Amino acid sequence: DIQMTQSPSSLSASVGDRVTITCRASQGISNYLAWYQQKPGKVPKLLIYAASTLQSGVPSRFSGSGSGTDFTLTISSLQPEDVATYYCQKYNSAPRGFTFGPGTKVDIK
Amino acid sequence: EVQLVESGGGLVQPGGSLRLSCAASGFTFSSYWMTWVRQAPGKGLEWVANIKQDGSDKYYVDSVKGRFTISRDNANNSLYLQMNSLRAEDTAVYYCARNRDYFDCWGQGTLVTVSS
Numbered sequence: 378d379i380q381m382t383q384s385p386s387s388l389s390a391s392v393g394d395r396v397t398i399t400c401r402a403s404q405g406i407s408n409y410l411a412w413y414q415q416k417p418g419k420v421p422k423l424l425i426y427a428a429s430t431l432q433s434g435v436p437s438r439f440s441g442s443g444s445g446t447d448f449t450l451t452i453s454s455l456q457p458e459d460v461a462t463y464y465c466q467k468y469n470s471a472p473r474g475f476t477f478g479p480g481t482k483v484d485i486k
Numbered sequence: 487e488v489q490l491v492e493s494g495g496g497l498v499q500p501g502g503s504l505r506l507s508c509a510a511s512g513f514t515f516s517s518y519w520m521t522w523v524r525q526a527p528g529k530g531l532e533w534v535a536n537i538k539q540d541g542s543d544k545y546y547v548d549s550v551k552g553r554f555t556i557s558r559d560n561a562n563n564s565l566y567l568q569m570n571s572l573r574a575e576d577t578a579v580y581y582c583a584r585n586r587d588y589f590d591c592w593g594q595g596t597l598v599t600v601s602s
Contacts, residue, residue, distance in 0.1 A: 411589075413531070413589075415531075420592045420593070420594055420595060421523075421531060421589075422592070423588060423589060426586075464531055466531075466589075468587040472519060472587070474533070474545065474547070477530055477531040
């Protein structure tokens with residue numbers, strides 16, 4: 378089975394900072410990767426799919442990149458409303474299975 | 487507006503059963519795969535099961551195979567998860583989601599607690 382890892386597991390940054398989260402697959406998954414944001418006590422929300430396609434309505438300060446095994450989610454200018462846990466998810470073996478990364482918790486310094 | 491509303495969660499004893507429901511509106515339900523995802527308290531997200539548009543294909547995470555059954559009723563725009571032989575480790579918030587390989591719309595979740 379392909380395993381997903383994320384780094385860091387948590388980070389604290391200042392408002393306006395550029396934040397980068399990394400997701401790594403143990404084997405290549407092409408661009409079959411999505412990113413989700415889950416604010417405290419809320420429902421997960423799709424941010425990005427196909428590694429770099431922004432979901433409709435998501436602010437342009439969010440961007441995704443990567444292919445194969447290494448992927449990044451970037452917040453170009455961190456805002457207070459971005460405090461959340463961010464999960465990556467692979468879907469290269471859809472519909473037979475889906476795997477989420479362990480999550481990265483983002484706080485404001 | 488796309489809406490997914492789960493119901494049916496609650497407290498159940500180990501070994502017991504529960505049936506979750508998800509009512510869909512705002513989109514053509516019969517055109518989409520649908521999925522259940524769960525989140526144990528303080529933990530990450532785990533895909534549980536999904537079902538094809540016409541119900542002919544279903545897939546499950548290994549930990550629930552043989553215990554959980556996903557089903558749907560396209561006439562009533564509803565998704566279900568029958569959960570049998572429940573274990574403490576099944577305790578989680580269960581979300582239904584619209585499945586486009588990625589999950590683009592989620593319900594608010596329903597909490598299932600398995601405890602004696």
